[in-house]
Amino acid sequence: MDISAQLWSLVDQARSSSSSARMETLSTGRKRTAEELQATQSLLTTSQALVNAATMAMVRATGHISTVMAALDAVTPTSMGHLQNSLLLSDAELLSVSSSLRAFMDTLEKATLLTATRRRCGRSSSASPTTTGASHALDSFSTDTSDGSGHKGQTGLVAHLRQTVSTLETHIAAKRLHVALAKEELALYKRELFVYGHCGVLSCSEEVSTQLAACVDTVRKAAASRDERNAKTGEYDGADKRSAEADAQRGGHHLSSKPQATKSGFGSTFRVVDTIIQQTAKSVKTAGSHADSALQVALTGGHAVRQLLHAGTISVHGTLMLDSGARSGRDHNHAEQIAETSMLAGGVGEPSLPTLQPYELTSEEKASLEEQNAALLQAQHEASAQDAKAVEASVRELSQLTSLMNEQVMQQSEKFSLLIKNTELAHSHVKKAVGEVQKPLSTFWNPTRQLIALLWACTAIVLTANWLSR
The missing domain is CATH 1.20.5 (Single alpha-helices involved in coiled-coils or other helix-helix interfaces)
Structure with missing residues (x-):
């Protein structure tokens, strides 16, 4: 919607209608005065500037909102501040344009009141033609026209400008609401990002992550096949139950003397909804069990990871000690044996999760941990000794400062006592002088x-x- 084009069309229509009305009412054609032309040009220029400012503010706000919505999926904590600042800038621009529109609306109301006052004064007073032309300088701004039914409506320039300003205020209010919603969405995303960063998500290497993803896919496929078999079995059981219920209902119908009202579609709809709820509950339960297994794997260590993934992985300590080459082949063979055993035990290819065993430390790992513990204890003792020395130095400095402060306090007290004595002596001298004068x-x-x-x-x-x- 081009508000500027509509505004200029309404202005042309107002000009034509006002000129025809004046030609009918006035006996002699009156030309526009310089004051009227200047006021019209000022109002049109101001309205055009406000329309351009409002359009630019709404376009920028829309662009910022689109940028925020597009960047929420790939946003980083460093760019979050820039997005929030852009939304705040859009809100400030929209607020500035809204205040300008309110000020312009006040100006239009003042112009309407001034026009009405001048027209009322021109009607009540009988003046010369020049005076009449000056009093109708702003007559074309707000002219009242009445139709056959007696209704009055403003067709002047001021009325059209007020309608345009009200439309712009409505659009700006809607855009400010969109900006506020975008700010709320960004704040919610920041809060969720903070919670996600502090929820204790464990990190792992790329090899472990790929193997974990493969294991999860295998488990999901097995769960899907098991759900399909259960669904087929449930359908057969449901068909048997429905046939039995239908036979019982037919028998009851023949035995009963009063026919019952049938509800078409109610039973089938209820069964469909019940089936959907059951499938949803099963999927949620399966996902929860998978999540619990993954969490248990992350908490119990590398041995349980190798058992669950059925693939060769190395422990964290082995990666740190650079001995992954010697242990990866052995772990791979062990994992293949576990996978074959699980495939034979499953019957139809369902991978059965082995029992998770607690992680046991080797002698080398225990020795390295003991060395690290001794080093940490020694560092702690050294830090404690340094802290004790620092505390002693601070106590010594504090005692020195206290002694200096006491000396300064004693000097100030001596000076104050000497000042009191001098004041008393001067007071006695003054009394003696007054007595000598009064004698x-x-x-x-x-x-x-x-x-x-x-x-x-x-x-x-x-x-x-x-x-x-x-």
Whole structure:
């Protein structure tokens, strides 16, 4: 769906309808003003940019989701972060485009309100033709048309842009949901990958894995043939039982006086479902037994592996000690003998699993293990001695730091006591000075009153001399 083409077609339709309506209602043709053309061009440019941004965001999100879904089967832990970052980037782009669309929707609503206000003011006021043309500058954005039934609908440019924005918001919301589902799928895959890496899966060499796969195929074929024989036997038994039940039902039908209502297809459907459930249970049980056998083989060692695989394999210790050449032929012959014995005992070619024996160590392996144990004990003792020395050094450093801290605390306490003494001495000096100052002021004929009396006497002498001179 090309939203841009539909938008431009709706804009052309709106222009033609608005121009015809104006030609019918207005007596004199009015040309578009510069303000109207500028506003129309701005809205169209913004809508085109938003459509392009939304399309690009949805295309990128689709590409990232496809990349994640395609890489889940062959993904590595190192590339998991890149896939998650790409999904986060797509989510951020879609969120940005969605916020831009909401802001553009607010702009369109403001334009609609402004147009309605101007049209209302133009209708209520009687003005000159120039004023009328200016008031209808945005009239073509949202024009209301009424049909014969009295229903009103917006056919202006703003209405079409609002519809386009709402459609884009719907598509972006759906794409964000797809991105969220892809993120959940990736998180689930990471969690399953972590659990798989920590579930204790044992590793083995390529030879052992190929022989184990061949043994598993043989066991599966034998189980399939046994299931086929059991199924045939079950079918024969089921046919006998069904014939007996049919005879009993016919006899009961003749004996009963009231006919019973028949349910066509119910019995056959139930038998088919029961057979499917039984086969599923058998397959699950067989798979569980095979899995238990494989796990027991992995836990009991190389001897049980050689017995189960019926092929020559070497032990892990033999591989490490580079003596596989001398022991592989002997193990191969022994395994062939076990395979022939199992084929004869099975009767019809069914491989019977031998009894698993515990792994026994040879004298050389015991000696090497004892040497490794002694080396580990010696290394442990050395590490313990180094740890003890390190602890002693740290304790010594801690004691030195403690003594230095105590000395600094004592020096700070002495300085604080000296400061307190100096403060007390200064306080006593201040008290003495205040007392010395207050002593002359405590008497009646103090220097202040003497000065005031001298000033009054001088004033009286001056006044008397002035009176005498006159």
